[in-house]
Amino acid sequence: FTLQKETPLANAVFWAARKGNLALLQLLLNSGRVDADCRDSYGTTALMVASYSGHYDCVKELIMQGADINYQRETGSTALFFASQQGHHDIVKLLFEFGASTEFQTKDGGTALTVASQYGRSKVVDILLKNGANVHDQLNDGATSLFLAAQEGHVTVIRQLLSSGAKVNQPREDGTAPLWMAAQLGHSEVVKVLLLRGADRDADRQDGTTALFKAALKGHHSVIEELLKFSPSLGLLKNGSTVLHAAVLSGNLQAVLLLLGANADPMLPNKVNIDYMDLKDRMRKKKHLNRLLFSYILHTFYLPF
Incomplete structure (x- = not known):
């Protein structure tokens, strides 16, 4: 709270409410010189301060002294x-x-x-x-x-x-569903619960990205594993790319391997006809891409280079 005190007595009431000093609060309120609903210029009341600070006895005292429980400060709180x-x-x-x-x-x-x-x-x-x-x-x-x-x-x-x-699938106005947000942030347990309760595994945002696409792009392995249990789309998405493209772009070996293990097609070109092999040549030039990525895949999956 940033309190804008109006009078010294109101200042003392706010201080007592914030610190949990019940004796002082009672003394001030019983004096008859300060109201239980005194407030600062933002509409903050002592009851709000005591409630925020966790002082049960002060909250109860303010209520018994007639404080307005449902009063809203300037922000609506x-x-x-x-x-x-x-x-x-x-x-x-x-x-x-x-x-x-x-x-x-x-x-x-x-x-x-x-x-x-x-x-x-x-x-x-x-x-x-x-x-x-x-x-x-x-x-x-x-x-x-x-x-x-x-x-x-x-x-x-x-x-x-x-x-x-x-x-479970109620999105924000921009089309972002709870599953998509949890996947992007790496909350694998949340992803698991949402999927088990009927979350749409392939729900996409306005930009055409799905939960699996974002998890692949971010390299959230545990999230990818949870999503793969529900057979999400591994083909072209509305954004013209695939989840495997996202994993390669992130340069994350484990994410690539998880998707290949789920039968993602490494030869599927994206919407502008940049396939996996072209991505390999492009991304090899970037410092953050592990050079072992493609050689490991070569020996494990016998992909042509």
Whole structure:
């Protein structure tokens, strides 16, 4: 928090809420000289600060003193949002007991559930879902709670969301599906769970790339292995290339071998008729390509050079 204090007393209330100094907070609130809903110029309240900082007793005191639980600061965040973000599940429960709502959104479309999912707060996610949070909440760019959890590699949260009806293939507005994002970032366990729960292995983005293409390009071997179990496309993609081309371009020997072992066609030319052998000549000139790559393949798979 960057607090813009308005008065010395408000400053003291914020300090007590942030530090968890219940005695000082009570003294200030009971003095009658400062309101429980005092706020800074951004609309930040002491309840938000205490919720963010994880001070249960201070949160309860502020609520008992009449603090507005669902007040939104300038960004749209509420006390529930901050408690969820930080994983303070006991405070999340307390806020619900006194009427907190899951429906408030931040300016970018974020809710308590989206932020808890993004940060992997599984206990909080469970409480939010049990208290009516919408599993289909989306940020302004279309990212769902499931997408955010997949992006960050939070397997437990992903299982919770899927069990509550989250759509496994719901993409962002740019066409990026949770599986694609998890594959690109190397989250193999997430990829495994999503595939087992029905993720489209060949779903592509607007640029025509699939999850396997990105995994091959990035050299994420464990992700490639998981995807290959579900027989993804090894032929030409909408981007005019193949996953084997991607692996060669990355200069990653193990990725190439995994794809060849899955019967990827090494002689298949891409859309502009640059085949595997032409790529070999081009990539050999690049320093990052392991020179052993093609000689190893030659002796293992008897490819003509």
